[in-house]
Amino acid sequence: MNPDKLLLIIFLLQYAAQKEVTMELLFQEADSFFPGEHNMPSVLSSEIRQQLGSLRERGLIIEQGDSYRIPEKNLNRVMRHRVEFEFKAGSALSRISRADEAMRTALYDQGGFIGLCGETQRKWIGEQLSDMHSPVLDLGCGDGRQGELLQELSAARLTGVDYSEDAVRRASGKLHGGAYLHDMEALETLDAEYRSIMSVDSLYFSRDPEDLLEKIREHSHSGERILLYSEYRQTQSQTAPLTSPVDTIPGSWMDSERIPYQVIDFSSREQAIWSLRLKLLEGLKSQYYEEKTAYLYWSQYQEASVMARITSRNSFKRYGFRF
Numbered sequence: 401m402n403p404d405k406l407l408l409i410i411f412l413l414q415y416a417a418q419k420e421v422t423m424e425l426l427f428q429e430a431d432s433f434f435p436g437e438h439n440m441p442s443v444l445s446s447e448i449r450q451q452l453g454s455l456r457e458r459g460l461i462i463e464q465g466d467s468y469r470i471p472e473k474n475l476n477r478v479m480r481h482r483v484e485f486e487f488k489a490g491s492a493l494s495r496i497s498r499a500d501e502a503m504r505t506a507l508y509d510q511g512g513f514i515g516l517c518g519e520t521q522r523k524w525i526g527e528q529l530s531d532m533h534s535p536v537l538d539l540g541c542g543d544g545r546q547g548e549l550l551q552e553l554s555a556a557r558l559t560g561v562d563y564s565e566d567a568v569r570r571a572s573g574k575l576h577g578g579a580y581l582h583d584m585e586a587l588e589t590l591d592a593e594y595r596s597i598m599s600v601d602s603l604y605f606s607r608d609p610e611d612l613l614e615k616i617r618e619h620s621h622s623g624e625r626i627l628l629y630s631e632y633r634q635t636q637s638q639t640a641p642l643t644s645p646v647d648t649i650p651g652s653w654m655d656s657e658r659i660p661y662q663v664i665d666f667s668s669r670e671q672a673i674w675s676l677r678l679k680l681l682e683g684l685k686s687q688y689y690e691e692k693t694a695y696l697y698w699s700q701y702q703e704a705s706v707m708a709r710i711t712s713r714n715s716f717k718r719y720g721f722r723f
Contacts, residue, residue, distance in 0.1 A: 403451040407460055408485060408695065409433050411470055411478050416702035420467045423448070432694040435496060486699070499687035500696050503680045508545075510676060521628060521664050522546070524720050525600065526553030528626050535559045535577040536626075537594035539584040539616075540602025544571025551576060559594070563605070585612050587619045596624040603629050609649040617723075627654075627721040628664070654721055664718040666711045674708035 409430060413421045426448055452468060455461045460478070461468050470478055529536060529550060534557035538547050541560025544567075551558055559577030561584055562568050571579035582590065584599075585606055597620040606612045616625055629650045654661065681701050688697035710716040 403454045403458075404481060404485070405434060406430070406448065406451045407455055407470070407478060408482055410455075410461060410468060411482065412695070412698035412702060414469055416698040416705070421469060422467045423452075426452075426468075429694065432689045432692050434695055435692045482699075497688065497691050497693040497696055499684045499691055500693065500700075502687075503677075503684055503700075506680050507673070507677060510673075519670060520667050521600075521718055521720075522549055522553065524662065524664050525550055525598070525626060525628065528720075528722050529554035529556040529598070532556060532596045532624055532626075533621075534596070535594065536596040536598050537561065537590075537620075538575065539597060539599040540605060541567070541571050541575065541579055543567050544574035544579060546600065547571065548574040558598070559592075561590075585615070587615045590619075594619070595621045596626075598626040600626075600628045601630060603627070603650050610653050613650065613653050623722065625721075625723050627723070628718060630716065630718045651719070654719075657723075659721055659723045662720045664720050666716070666718075671708075671711045674704050674711060677704040678708060 406426070409426065410421050413419050413425065413429060419425060427445055430448060452461070452463075456463060460474055461470055530553075536556050536558050538558045538560040541547055541558070541562050542564075544560060547558045547560060550556065557576040560568070560571045560575045560579035561582040562571065562579065563581075563583065565581055568579045568581045584602065585608070597616050599616065603609045603612065613627075616627070627650070631651055678701070681697060681704065685697055688694050707716070
């Protein structure tokens, strides 16, 4: 157990499980979060105490009485670390988890989805792709399931790139142009040139979203770029203009460039999918723990619970751009 993994456990217990993170709770939960990290109880206890000290010294957590928590000012830093970790290890964890595979299979069988790209969003993307030049470069293609559906809807030919070796392996057989392991922010180093580029909810994983947007414009043709991203606001009516202040860097960039957009709302069926995902996860919780992949459980539980809440309040918007 290293301090960065312990930090993620504290984050998920604090914000997903909504529990007071005590030393006793960490000791109970730590052995269930990651497979292959099983120590003797006395060793694990000593190790956790040592790593907590390291996290305190780095200013990432604070101690309050008998409990530990991540202060609000550190949340963005922890979230970036979480994204980096899940890029490197998330797919590997999923591959060894039968509970996770069962959850995903049940979700897809009932017309669900993993992530934010639901049926209304796919329909809009498919309409845009139908008159774009192929091959279309899919930045952050993931496991290719989404791209496979979009190819069927539009007859477009997609070529994917992704950070994750496991995602690329899965996507290679689904995308007509194949999938390749590549840093999506290094468009200038691709072996081929692409007239058309698509980015669907992948800008969050960029180290510098504004720089990536500039590169997308530089390395593709006008009118041949599709961008979708999602944004949460406390108050946002369906027809409200996208004007400053905008909560995300992509939104600010698009607004400053005066690029027109379309709001793509969740359908009631899509909203129901998040509740279904919660139900499936809760039914499989004990299996995740038995496999010692509780990290996957709480990571997905947090996303699903937040999305179930904010989509029902109409405060989460998906924006589509073609420019």
